[in-house]
Amino acid sequence: MHHIAIIPGDGIGPEITKAALMILEATGIPFQWEMIPMGESAREEFGTPLPNQSLERIRELKVAMKAPLIVPKGAGSVIVQRDGHQRRYSGVNAAVRAEMGCFANLRPIRSLRGVQSRYTNIDLVVVREITEDVYTGMEHQITEDVAALIKVITRQASERIFRFASDYATRAGRRKITAGHKANNLSLTDGLFLRCGQRVVQEYPGLEFEDLNIDNLCYQLVRNPESFDVLVLPNQYGDIVSDLCAGLVGSLGIAPGGNFGTDVVFFEAVHGAAPDIAGKGIANPVAFILSGAMMLDYLGLAVESNRLFRALEQTLEDPENRTPDIGGRCKTMEFAQKVADILTKDKK
Numbered sequence: 001m002h003h004i005a006i007i008p009g010d011g012i013g014p015e016i017t018k019a020a021l022m023i024l025e026a027t028g029i030p031f032q033w034e035m036i037p038m039g040e041s042a043r044e045e046f047g048t049p050l051p052n053q054s055l056e057r058i059r060e061l062k063v064a065m066k067a068p069l070i071v072p073k074g075a076g077s078v079i080v081q082r083d084g085h086q087r088r089y090s091g092v093n094a095a096v097r098a099e100m101g102c103f104a105n106l107r108p109i110r111s112l113r114g115v116q117s118r119y120t121n122i123d124l125v126v127v128r129e130i131t132e133d134v135y136t137g138m139e140h141q142i143t144e145d146v147a148a149l150i151k152v153i154t155r156q157a158s159e160r161i162f163r164f165a166s167d168y169a170t171r172a173g174r175r176k177i178t179a180g181h182k183a184n185n186l187s188l189t190d191g192l193f194l195r196c197g198q199r200v201v202q203e204y205p206g207l208e209f210e211d212l213n214i215d216n217l218c219y220q221l222v223r224n225p226e227s228f229d230v231l232v233l234p235n236q237y238g239d240i241v242s243d244l245c246a247g248l249v250g251s252l253g254i255a256p257g258g259n260f261g262t263d264v265v266f267f268e269a270v271h272g273a274a275p276d277i278a279g280k281g282i283a284n285p286v287a288f289i290l291s292g293a294m295m296l297d298y299l300g301l302a303v304e305s306n307r308l309f310r311a312l313e314q315t316l317e318d319p320e321n322r323t324p325d326i327g328g329r330c331k332t333m334e335f336a337q338k339v340a341d342i343l344t345k346d347k348k
């Protein structure tokens, strides 16, 4: 029995969670789900979007699936009180990642059969550093008219993310690491990140290393995305470029992800809580379902993960089964039911 923490989240979170759990159950793998309150719904009950007992429970269970959490505009920073210390974070999502000790966000970006986009053959991975850069919550009001923040890049975190990406690339049979940075203007911070990448990737003879200024990387991604393999990016560029890459394959609704640390791992889609479509039953659950497939791989269930992937692509091939973000009219749960039916039939 796999005991998994589930954070249903905000906005479309509960809808895509219901869909993803239905499909994961249809694989026949024995799961026990434990719902963990977090986000705006938890704020009502516990007075904070990040109750300590929720964080503690995820640390105990070690594997989680997390739907998106809303970060209120202009008032995003959150404080977590632990072991007599106060920790301030730039937002609730940054806080969960940090509190779980996760340092790497892995986001595979892949063209899917049945999802129209400008490109057809994309298969790249964004590896985003998630502990530092400009999201450490060190933002200050200097005067009423001036605000500033501190960008933090350390050798330790930079080497760790390049090592994580290089190990992953080697395991996955990938060939090239591209580091995105702005070292020409930010010579100390991004310069350090770049130098760490050059040094670490050199230790992996099977891997090629290249680096691009982040603006040029965005340009090249739009012109020729097929030429990229594994992108390694500091926190903020990784955040932004992930959404750009999701656009390349047709929708944010199909881009999954996983957050990795030494103790806890949790899987979440690239997209946010999509308040503009929340409650309408039309959210695309594919990104969260694929995050579930990543979890199966992590749990050593690669055969089931592939089976799930095939059922998903088979369902998407029929235009009737596509949600509005990818040009169809299908509802979230109708889509989930179709995938679940294929998996259940396949099992018999």
Ligand code: NAI
Pocket: 012, 067, 068, 069, 070, 071, 072, 073, 093, 252, 253, 254, 268, 269, 270, 271, 272, 273, 274, 275, 276, 277, 282, 283, 284, 285, 287, 325
């Ligand atoms: P968003 O990713 O929620 O939405 C951007 C656009 O993509 C919207 O038009 C939305 O409808 C669409 N979209 C996103 N996911 C979709 C899906 N599964 N199916 C169909 N369409 C989908 O980004 P936005 O609007 O900037 O953020 C909304 C809230 O989510 C904010 O509070 C933000 O801070 C939070 N957020 C949370 C994240 C997380 O929990 N990891 C990540 C990104 C944003």
